[in-house]
Each structure stands twice: as C-alpha cells, then as structure tokens.
Amino acid sequence: MKSMPDTSNGTAADGRTRDRVARLLLELGPSTAVTLSAHLGLSPAAIRRHLDAMLAEGTITTRSARNPAPRGRGRPARVYQLTAAGHAAGPTAYEDLATSALSFLADVAGQAVVAEFAEARAAELERRVRAAVARADPADRPAALAAAMSAAGYTASASQLPTGVQICQHHCPVQHVAEQFPELCGAETAALSRLLDSHVQRLATIAHGDGVCTTHVPLETRESQRPEDDHDRAAPASSGPTASDGSATSAGPAVSAAPRSAPPVSTPTATSLTSSEGPVI
Structure with missing residues (x-):
C-alpha cells in the first residue's frame, strides 16, 4: 500500500486516526510503527507522531521486540500495544x-x-x-x-x-x-x-x-432568553405636554425639544450556516 502524508488537522482528525490505530492494535496485537503505517497507508513518521501522542495519553505502551529480525545498524525494533486504559477506551x-x-x-x-x-x-x-x-x-x-x-x-x-x-x-x-x-x-x-x-x-x-x-x-x-433587554427598550416615550397634575392637556406651548426616539432594533439577516469544524449535512 502506498504511504500517504499525514493530512490530519486538529483534534477531531487526529482522534479519528488514533481510533484506527487502537483498532489495529486490538486486531493485530503488539505491532511496529512500520506495520501500522502499512495498514493505514500513512508514512512511518506520521504514525510515530500519533503513537507518541498515545504514549503521552497512557493508552499504549512500547517495548523492544522479543524476537527482532536482523536490522543491521540502528535502533532495535520496538512494538506498541494497548494498555489497560487503552483497552477500556478503545472499540470493543x-x-x-x-x-x-x-x-x-x-x-x-x-x-x-x-x-x-x-x-x-x-x-x-x-x-x-x-x-x-x-x-x-x-x-x-x-x-x-x-x-x-x-x-x-x-x-x-x-x-x-x-x-x-x-x-x-x-x-x-x-x-x-x-x-x-x-x-x-x-x-x-x-x-x-x-x-x-x-x-x-x-x-x-x-x-x-x-x-x-x-x-x-x-x-x-x-437573545430571546434575555427579557430584561426587551423591557429596557420598551420604555414608553412621552406623546405630548402634560398638566402639573399629570393629566394630558389638549393644547399647550410648543415643546422646545422633540422626545428622543428609541434606536431601531436590528434584525439578524439570514445567513448560510456552516460547521466550523466539519461540513454541513
């Protein structure tokens, strides 16, 4: 299988890749990064990035292969396997x-x-x-x-x-x-x-x-869950002059300043909704 670059971005995509790694470890048992990368179609370097994260989370552990094949120079082969926490969190x-x-x-x-x-x-x-x-x-x-x-x-x-x-x-x-x-x-x-x-x-x-x-x-x-804002905006404005006892007068001197009108309330226009982390379904 051809190895592909790691194109995952963000928590969601990384999580899905690590779920696939956990499934493989359940199916295959202890496996090397090369084996996992071959099954997933990702490069060994990309797989190791996910394996390092899973090691930090405590869902997998690593050890030297018991019967390593001849490798020549370099580090001995290491295998990865699920921990008890990894088994509990993984698919079953x-x-x-x-x-x-x-x-x-x-x-x-x-x-x-x-x-x-x-x-x-x-x-x-x-x-x-x-x-x-x-x-x-x-x-x-x-x-x-x-x-x-x-x-x-x-x-x-x-x-x-x-x-x-x-x-x-x-x-x-x-x-x-x-x-x-x-x-x-x-x-x-x-x-x-x-x-x-x-x-x-x-x-x-x-x-x-x-x-x-x-x-x-x-x-x-x-916004509809905040009635106090609507109450503040609904304060009635005076419609004309009043007498000293508070009753409205039929005629009176001109008012020097017009009552200030309430500011218009903007209505949200319809917009297309898209998911910030995934496509709209």
Whole structure:
C-alpha cells in the first residue's frame, strides 16, 4: 500500500486516526510503527507522531521486540500495544453486540422500538447534565452544557460565532452503532434542545463521516432568553405636554425639544450556516 502524508488537522482528525490505530492494535496485537503505517497507508513518521501522542495519553505502551529480525545498524525494533486504559477506551466487541441487538429489536418489534430506546438513552444523558446547565446563566448555558458533556465522555467544546454558538463533540461513544441507527443522533439533538430551552440545528455528525458532531444554537434564540433587554427598550416615550397634575392637556406651548426616539432594533439577516469544524449535512 502506498504511504500517504499525514493530512490530519486538529483534534477531531487526529482522534479519528488514533481510533484506527487502537483498532489495529486490538486486531493485530503488539505491532511496529512500520506495520501500522502499512495498514493505514500513512508514512512511518506520521504514525510515530500519533503513537507518541498515545504514549503521552497512557493508552499504549512500547517495548523492544522479543524476537527482532536482523536490522543491521540502528535502533532495535520496538512494538506498541494497548494498555489497560487503552483497552477500556478503545472499540470493543460490545459495539457489534449493541448493533446486533438493535437490529434484532427492529426486526422483531419494529423500528419504533429502536426510536423509543434512543429517546430513553438521550433522556439519561439529559438527566446527567441537567443540573450543571440549569445552574448557569442563560447566555452561558451552551458552554456549561459542553463542559458537562465532556465530563460524560463526549469531549465537547463551545465556540461563539456571529450567528450564534456552536457546540462541537469531538468524540461519540456510540459512533459505530449510530452509523446504522441515526435515531440515536436525532434523540440526542432533541435532548440538547430541551436542555438549552431553545431551537438547535445539528450541522454535522461523526456517525455520518464528519470530523465532529456540530450543533448550532442560533443567535436570535439566545437573545430571546434575555427579557430584561426587551423591557429596557420598551420604555414608553412621552406623546405630548402634560398638566402639573399629570393629566394630558389638549393644547399647550410648543415643546422646545422633540422626545428622543428609541434606536431601531436590528434584525439578524439570514445567513448560510456552516460547521466550523466539519461540513454541513
């Protein structure tokens, strides 16, 4: 297989490559960088960059090959293998079991049962993070939600854009199952909408092949959660002169200065929404 340069950029792409390395180590057992690069189609130097990062994370370890082949001069061959933490975090046969179980349910009881399961799973995520989101001010809730989801294993972040806030999930615990059952993604999106008490738009998903799961919280929705601003803008202006007792007069001297009109409220124009870390789906 022809070796290709490492074109990954950013946390999401690097994470996907390292997931593939972990899968290979599960399938092949202890392997050299040359073996891994041949299977993935990347150069040994590119693979070593990912292996060094995985060593720092503690998901793999390295040792000298027990029966090294003659190499001539240079360093002895080293092999890489998953640690206990790497086995726990990496893909396992449970993914295949979960997919098979949902397929069986769909065949026996219908697709509606799969949707019901997806909603129950999303409700459990909602229960786990609700308190952290509720404690935050409305404007800070997307960031609070991202932090709570990171603690739940989603490696999420929130970023401010001119059109609103984007919540990006760099890891999906059910990625391979959701590839066959998109109901899981739909139920999760509905849960995020309930947690933020606003309309949200899912722009990209890892299950569909994108680098991250991207959820957009539109700006106009977040502004509607700040009623105090609307109250300040709605202060009535005087319509004319009044008598000393406060009642309106039918006629009176000309007012020397016209009442200052409220500044116009700008309405956000429709813009095309794109994911900052992945293509729009």
